[in-house]
Amino acid sequence: MKIYKSKVDWWLGLVLVYPIFRSFASIIEGEWIGYIGIVLCLLFIVFISKSTRYIISENHLIVKCMFIVNDKIEISKIRKIEKTNSILSSPALSLDRIAIKFNKYDEVYISPKESQAFIDELLKINPEIESTI
Template sequence: MKFKSRKDVLNTVTYWICLLLILTVIPFIWIEDTESLAVKIFVTILLTAVSSFMISLFYGTFYEINSDEILIQNGPIIGKIKIDSIKEIISNTTMWVGFWKPATAMNGLIIKYNKFDEIYISPKTNKKFIEEILKINPEIKITRK
């Protein structure tokens, strides 16, 4: 079963402000005569690549529950979590720090798996996502905040 990532107002506005700030730099690079053509081209390509990556992260984030694992796609980045390695799911919370947080909204799920690993996701509906996971592994501890 596939779940798209929920998008809230704060994250949407933040993404678009950052994207617009990056893209507004490009015309100013070409207006100024202080840089060489090679530098202008390099910076334009770099900023366009960063913008494309940000768009793919925002619109290409989803979670797919298979028979034994969760596939997490965050733009071009793909990860998998074995469902039998999940110890606990904390619902309706936000994880502010962490290595990889493939989420586009607050009040999502923190999935604790393996011994010390955890990941934050934001499926469209937390309740339905948890129900589907529990069908596969009913021993997962669910904590609601």
Template sequence: MTVYKSKIDWWLIIVIGGLFCYPIVEGIRTKEYLMSLTFFGLLSLIFLMFKSIKYKIDGQLLIIWWVKIDIMKIKKIYSTNNPLSSPALSLDRIAVTYNTFDEILISPKNRAEFIAELLKINPNIVVEV
């Protein structure tokens, strides 16, 4: 099994850090410890979610969280900056089109290596990167 981590945009870390660190510091400053604890808990959950975004190639399956995609059914991979919600921590994404109308947006850190690994399994994938 090969595991690829998601690429993370630096601005995303700054935005989330700013949104959650300000209430934590403000809660400590004003002695509103429940608010600080709540926002710290939310920040921890987001961190855990970030750590869990991985793309696994296991045999002929591409596994993204709980979604299992048969690599032989992948038709096309292309570059996109689509901001729709997806298991990707960067806007530098690739769209993976599979089955008839299914598509998922991901952002593997080692994009070229990831695509090469998919092409080893299914050389019929159309790549537009």
């Protein structure tokens, strides 16, 4: 079993700029709730970044985000791997993504930190995968 962590982009922090900004405004106004807001936002960022991972286990690719297994894909069913910058919702914390196409019409976007090692490992298990990377 090999575990690959997700690459994390700086834009993830931008998503939480408003709650953090609002929390600072509360602190300036003397409200203690602002401290809780900042701590919760920071904990959320750390939790998401530490829990998003991609596991290659025997003949399966397991995509996990938080406590949820988003996908369990048979590696033998993977047809194609290609680079993408899609902004569609996915278990990826970076816009530097790869699209995993499997079955007839299914696909998932992920962003492994070590993408080439990840792809090489999939190709070892299933050399039939078409890779455009």
